[in-house]
Amino acid sequence: MKGVQFDSEILYVQKLYYFLFLATFSTLTSAIALWRFGLNIGFLVLGVGLVISYIAMLRKKNFTPPKKKVTAQRMARAISTDASPLSIARFACQLYYYFHKPTQAISLLEKFLPSQDPLLCMTLGDILLKEGKARRALYVLRDNPYALIDPLLLTTQGHALKQIEKIPEAVRMYERGLHLAKKNGFPHSGAHWFTQKLLTLSYTASIHHTLADCYVILGNLPDAKRHYRAGNRLLFDLSLWRDQSTPISLAKKHTKSR
Structure with a gap:
């Protein structure tokens, strides 16, 4: 099966759960060691176990998705019992990421686009962006009535504008999306409350980092550093930390257009 390339925000949540899974075993092992050998050995085992768990998380770069047959069965059950916008968006994502069928995913989302649901619109815009259709994505996103009040729609518009090199816009x-996300939070994705919390941190960090990239392109290094640091503070995984690294190709093109 062809590999699934998850967005960094999703990958971060997967890595955190991977760490928690390993840390649980470390905790159980340390409890046994504490019972058998005493307090000092117990805490030593716990410390070593947590360090190993953290290093394993840092080194983990991808996760094996379910088999196609299993995914297809889950999709069929879900879509037959629930035709909500959330279910449609998930179905389209599975078509795109797991089955690598962008045309079908886009067609499905466009069919339900008249509902004006922000999640459906954002999902369609995101897939169009990944397919290199930034201007079409921007048109779809701006046509949504929630375009300027939904943090995810604002962020996806920012991605589209960045891709077509309209950096100030x-x-x-990004700034507006970040402000609204901090004020009102991100729309609920249907995930468990703990997963939703992790996704909120991950998406907020991602916006900070992308905003910092834009400031680097514009030559505003103080604001770039501020946003890199703000994003890093939200991430437990050091391998996902960012620093000042100018996207040279975009920077050159933007400079020429001044």
Whole structure:
């Protein structure tokens, strides 16, 4: 099966759960060691176990998705019992990421686009962006009535504007999205409350980092550093930390257009 390339925000949540899984075994092992050998040995085993768990998380770069047959069965059950926008968006994502069928995923989302659901619109815009259709994505996103009040729609518009090299406009979208996310939070994705909390941290960090990239392109290094640091503070995984690294190709093109 062809590998699934998850967004960094999703990958971060997967890595955290992987760490918690390993840390649970470390805790159980330390409890046994504490019972058998005393307090010092117990805490030593716990410390070593947590360090190993953390290093394993840092080194983990991808996760094996379920088999196609299993995914297809889950999709069929879900879509037959629930035709909500959330279910449709998930179905389209599975078509795109697991089955690598962008045309079908886009067609499905466009069919339900008149519902004006922000999640459906954002999912369609995100897939169009990944397919290199930034202008079409921007048109779809801006046509949604929630375009300027939904943090995820604002962020996706920022991605589209950044891709077509309209950096100042992208910055405004990211800044507004970040402000609304901090004020009202992100729309609920249907995930468990703990997963939703992790996703919120991950998406917020991602916006900070992308905003920092834009400021680097614009030559505003103080604001770039501020946003890199703000994003890093939200991430437990050091391998996902970012620092000042200019996207050279975009920077050159933007400089020429001044």
